[in-house]
Amino acid sequence: MTPAITVRNPAIFSLIVDLGRTGFGAVGVPSSSALDRYACQALYCLLDCANAPLLEVIGPKFALQFDADVICAITGARVMAFLDDAPLRPWTSFRAKKGSLLLVKEVTEGFRYYIGFAGKVKAEAVMGSYTTNLECRFGGLNGTPLKSGDILHLEESREIETNLIPLNLIPSMNSPHILRVMEGPEADSFTADSCRHFWEKGYHELFTVSTNLNRTGIRLDGTPLVFKPEAPKSIVSEGIVPGTIQIPGDGLPIIMLNERTIGGYARVAVIARADQDRLAHLKANDLVCFERIIVEEGERLWRDKQKRITQLQSLTGSTPPPGPIQE
């Protein structure tokens, strides 16, 4: 029998994700990838695997019960988590004994956290990925969020050494979020003054994350961008990349995440790839501002980020240094 893990409490929102679905953009299928891919890479390193189904969770009180010994790990948002009564160090792997209860009591920094297991959670593979497309209800666990009583079957459960990610490789996730952006295809549709306030150092407006946010997009509140009088308020719909900032008629930015291949609103900017994981941690009322960079700088930041991922990968199999549990 495969080990089973029971969801005792799904917290505010949890679902099965992975690094995403690719190659079907021409029929409108988005990546639906985990929003913090770096945290997922770290999880894969801790669990010594690649692209297995993971859990993406929002909110406190998330609880799992184990009916077998399983190696697990948590990354992403900083949480106060306990295995029965023992506190768990953030961004580490640990052994959950048969019968034990994993409980996340509190989220202390960031928004979304990720839980994975050494082995492979049984999930629906659709078009090359396990990730859940919530809108269309496919992938993951029947295309739906996790609910209390759901059972995760662990196929190919494996025995591995526990490990940890050093603090210098754990990013900050607190508000305010400073996001670096490059000019988007329709940056020219907006007045010079409103662009200056949008992304120029010393001028930039702070936006507030509205309550209108989900895995598709994040709407911001603040001073609306101003369209030039001659500029159309919508465009002929065109392909978009994740991290595109669209401006609808009301002038308030919408950050597009990993659930759309095409958009019809003016694309004022694109968030640097290296900063996109941070989008997983924007929550209502957080503050956000944008800083313009050129695309070559975006490339350089991305190379730096990949170096950090390589550093993560070099940790695999190494013995974790001893040390007290922090926080």
Add this chain to the structure above:
Amino acid sequence: MIIQRYAENALRIIFGSQIDMEVHEQVRRAFFLLISLHRIDIIEIIPSFCSCLVIYEDDLTSYETLADLLNERLANLSAVEMPPPQVHEITVHYGGDYGPDLSFVAKHCQLSVSEVIERHCAELYTVFTVGFTPGFPYLGTLDERITAPRLETPRTRIPAGSVGIAQRQTGIYPFESPAGWQIIGRTDIRLFDPARPPYSLMQIGDKVRFIEVQ
């Protein structure tokens, strides 16, 4: 044709700026040519009304390398072979709860509701692109006498099968989803099946006719 950088790992191949059959033909040819190249450094091709968006693996190539290659390969699009388009007949319940914006559109266009329906059904539309949600066909070209603007603030939820219009476009929402278009009706036809390739009922270049359910 112009190639423009979009992001660190994405570029746009632009053929025009308006909804236009000739531009569409070029986009479609470019799309099938890009597929036929079977390049491992191209990970996503998203054709739309006026452009192809290409997302590439920047570990394997660079913007400059890929842009040079595409400029060369796309120079002669007229020789590209393409699959023949399919024709789809889509039955629609117009107005009422099915199409909450039909009366607004009629008022906006200074037409009767039945004239709007008649004109929506009169056209043989082209699938200019598929996207927004999986299987959503962007159809054109809508009769200019029944055009209406997008909603300034999109609706957060509309039912699957909703038929919408915006400017010179019409489309069908395959899934319950947010929607920024004026919703004039609804169909029962399934537009997307994740278990069956090619997944989407409609592919770029297909033709669509709407038929009113009596």
